[in-house]
Amino acid sequence: MIAAQLHGREDLRVEDVPEPEPGPGEVKVAVAHNGLCGTDLHEYFDGPMACTDEPHPLTGGVLPQIMGHEFAGVVSGLGAGVTGIAVGDRVSIEPLYYCRECDACTSGLTRLCDNIITHGICSNGGGMAQQTVVPAWMIHHLPSSVNLAQGALIEPLAVAFNGALRSGTGPGDSVVVLGAGPIGIGVTLGLRALGVEKLFVVEPAATRRAAMSDLGIEHVIDPTGIDVAAEVKRRNGGRGVHAAIDCAGAAATFSVAPSVLRVHGRYVILAFVPAEVPFQPWLLARSEIELTGSCGYGPGVFTRVIDMMADGTYPTTGWVEHVRIDEASDALSELRDGLRMKLLVDLPVPS
Ligand SMILES: [Zn+2]
Numbered sequence: 001m002i003a004a005q006l007h008g009r010e011d012l013r014v015e016d017v018p019e020p021e022p023g024p025g026e027v028k029v030a031v032a033h034n035g036l037c038g039t040d041l042h043e044y045f046d047g048p049m050a051c052t053d054e055p056h057p058l059t060g061g062v063l064p065q066i067m068g069h070e071f072a073g074v075v076s077g078l079g080a081g082v083t084g085i086a087v088g089d090r091v092s093i094e095p096l097y098y099c100r101e102c103d104a105c106t107s108g109l110t111r112l113c114d115n116i117i118t119h120g121i122c123s124n125g126g127g128m129a130q131q132t133v134v135p136a137w138m139i140h141h142l143p144s145s146v147n148l149a150q151g152a153l154i155e156p157l158a159v160a161f162n163g164a165l166r167s168g169t170g171p172g173d174s175v176v177v178l179g180a181g182p183i184g185i186g187v188t189l190g191l192r193a194l195g196v197e198k199l200f201v202v203e204p205a206a207t208r209r210a211a212m213s214d215l216g217i218e219h220v221i222d223p224t225g226i227d228v229a230a231e232v233k234r235r236n237g238g239r240g241v242h243a244a245i246d247c248a249g250a251a252a253t254f255s256v257a258p259s260v261l262r263v264h265g266r267y268v269i270l271a272f273v274p275a276e277v278p279f280q281p282w283l284l285a286r287s288e289i290e291l292t293g294s295c296g297y298g299p300g301v302f303t304r305v306i307d308m309m310a311d312g313t314y315p316t317t318g319w320v321e322h323v324r325i326d327e328a329s330d331a332l333s334e335l336r337d338g339l340r341m342k343l344l345v346d347l348p349v350p351s
């Protein structure tokens, strides 16, 4: 079968590899679409870090690694003892492996597991392959109204929705979303579904602002050359907002967030900020602002996002693009350079 394997930094090869077969409790999936995200960029351009020559303690994964952790497809095989799943079922994969033993896991916060790893980051196989094998507990059935491309978007939208939930906001509240990439879009649509009344999106790139406007978001702000906090407050009846969600991870957004919040506002960091940023801790004390983050998604979030996709919460026009597997390396470069929105790699149908 055809797969895209990461051999080392900026070395992704589309090659013929042996087809995996499911063992007991495992399910084989013919992948239809696999999404690419910032985590992939990190592994490809700065790593590989999560996957090395040392077998991963949970999965045994080593390089070369078939990339791809955001995927959906059709069940193509079943290992012994798997029930409730049939060949031909349309499924999306919740790709997290966690240890079930560490402090985080035993507290129910499996997304924060000490050893957390994702199928397609460091595991036996990944979503950028015609076939992959996952534990049956990763499988989620898709309702008939959700197609496989939408199914491949569930994972990043679950990451985004967890961030929306971490803001603690709901009906009547106001929120600023910093950054209108795919995660920013997911956060914004998730907040709208939660009933957040006033949504402000801040994004310097015109194409991304246009995509947000096309999704029906009224207040889309270009931060270039303006005082963002003043502009948001002007549009928000003179008041700061209840929460700011950082989906950009730039030093500039980190300096905006505290000034845009009202007292007891919450600043949620969803982006993994690689840069050191200037920070004035007294800003937290001055207005009793809470600074927190969001990582992955909690139990039940994945299923909830599938239901929300079926409900029409997540229109996908204008921000999802498809590429072939042999275009993946170039697509990763274009994604890093901000020239792409959400990218789905379409896998060739197995013969
Ligand atoms: Zn991802």
Ligand SMILES: [Zn+2]
Binding pocket: 098, 099, 100, 101, 102, 103, 104, 105, 106, 110, 112, 113, 114, 115, 116
């Ligand atoms: Zn754990």
